[in-house]
Amino acid sequence: MLRLTSGVIAAACAVFMTTTASLAEPAIVYSVGGKFDGSFNESAYAGVKRFQDQDGGTVREFELERDAQSLQALRNFASRGASPVVAIGFNQANSLGQVAPNFPDTDFAIVDMVVDQPNVRSYVFKEHEGAYIGGLLAGMASRSGTIGFVGGMDIPIIQRFLCGYKQGAQAARADIRVLSNMTGDTPAAFADPVRGSELAIGQINQGADVIIQAAGGTGIGVLQAAADKGVLGMGTDSNQNGLHPGKVLTSIRKRVDNAVYDSFQAAKDRTFEPGIKVLGVADGGMDWVLDENNKDLITPDMKAAADAAVAAISDGSVKVHDVVTDGACPF
């Protein structure tokens, strides 16, 4: 039955797909936020674009509208000969777990979740390590001794980020006060810049003078409010320093683009290997950005401290608390 169905689909595809000829075309399935979400998916898109610009490859893309489509999209790409098929976002883990065994000759990759199959490469990030660097820099830059955090939804991945941020801030100065707010309880919490700006202003009124956003599109409002009120913002996922030059202390990047580019490149060079790739500050999977826009904000002391922290986390002498595996945040 399975073979018959895929045969029908393949025949149907042959009718409808006359233009795509190359076989090993890579494909990517973005998470529900859409590829221009200004943070997570967009970072993945940056990897796609880099591959297209540098290697001249074509990439087939699909943006999920709801999670139920994930299974279909992954299967569609795989049955049309795309390889590797990269799934962005933990929501797709279940679907990929079902699809991967049916296409043993196709390479798959997933970002943000582990799928244990012989043809899947799983990229996971240690967001808390990046957040630690962010907290450290925020703690050093703060004059008032109060810093802020605006998150999207109150879900584990954001809690983990918050905890790393607190730990980093306390490493900078022990008496630091960290204000934190979550934007909401629906996915809209990641796309609500107006509310992000309100929360940031609330924190500024309570004395916060550095505010980090971990809220996707909502964060645009956080950075805007910080810039308007004359305090410092801090970006995440993508490099957001340029949004308000001189008003964004730094950006804590999650290099989803590297993961995507890496998987495409590996498939192209025929060096694609399954397994788990854990990316943290040690291997550049999480980093902080120092560029034209924030070079006057980062003092030599701060740069030295951040570099030292990167080195310490990399060699294991500083361990950043991970709420997912280590339990509730002690800070």
Added chain:
Amino acid sequence: MSAGQLPRWVDYGLIPFLNLAAAFLVSGLVVVLIGENPLDAVQLLVWGSVGYGEGIGFTLFYATNFIFTGLAVAVAFHAGLFNIGGEGQAYIGGLGVAFACLALDQIVPWYITLPFAIIGSSLMGAAWAFIPAWLQATRGSHVVITTIMFNFIASSLMVYLLNNALKKPGSMQPETRTFEAGGRLPFLNDIFPSFGFGYAPVNLSLFVALAACVLVWVLIWRTKLGFEIRSFGANATAAVYAGISPVRTIVITMLISGGLAGMMAINEIMGSQHRLLIDFVTGYGFVGIAVALMGRAHPVGIVLASILFGMLYQGGAELSFEMPNITRDMIIVIQGLVILFAGALEHMFRPAIVKLFTPSRALAAKEA
């Protein structure tokens, strides 16, 4: 210009068809504007939704959700109530399904779990509709406002529960553990392999939805309660004068409505996802309003409208897959146009059609 002036086939067939045709015409113009061939787009949409077994399976899967939420809105319509809280009632209904499945999945087979899931989901959905209903009935707080507010409360409650009480320890995902076989409804592909539904998640709850349609029809048109609901909806003052209790009617109608919305969770949670997860409703509750409007609040109409929206959901996904220029946002535009023409502009063509039919009928009457 009441509906009674038109033959039934015009009222229930021709007018919806014209509305749909207008919606697709405008959608076609939008497709032309972005530089794609609208005929190819329609062909892809239809092929993607009903052209092969798996596509049909996905269409029916989405349709199952819409039948539940559409019925929920329709029942409230009949009492003149506008329940736009289907979203939250379905979300909370998921809790009822999850409780049943988590408690029973390792002990009994699915056909024992299913009745508990049905009871659990409808009870939770009804409970979520109760407070808005009671406030409307006794305090006059409008259900439109209160039900939509309850959607947000439902989101907050579910995020809290999934993060703090129901989540698998050590997991990044706000979701419960995956149900064992006793908490999973059989896929139709396993029951009817010859249809070739493939990997489509359409499952037994489709039949639960169809049974609900029959029951709603019986309730509304064949019972005393249904008569009270319709009387109250047609003219509340007259209904009260006739001895129908407004408080009782409003509360019971909303409980039924909420229960039907809650049952949507059976399809998603027990039928497809096999775990309770965050945001599984994703708009089905709101689309249910359009389904009920288009289906004229009649179960048959609702089934047809649900299939249409299922086609738009499934065919739309295939369309954006095959034509990368047509993004998922374009699909939402097309769906929006269908809702606009079928719902909001429902009466646009009516005066012209009434004009068209009235003289001929008068003539026919004279001749006869």
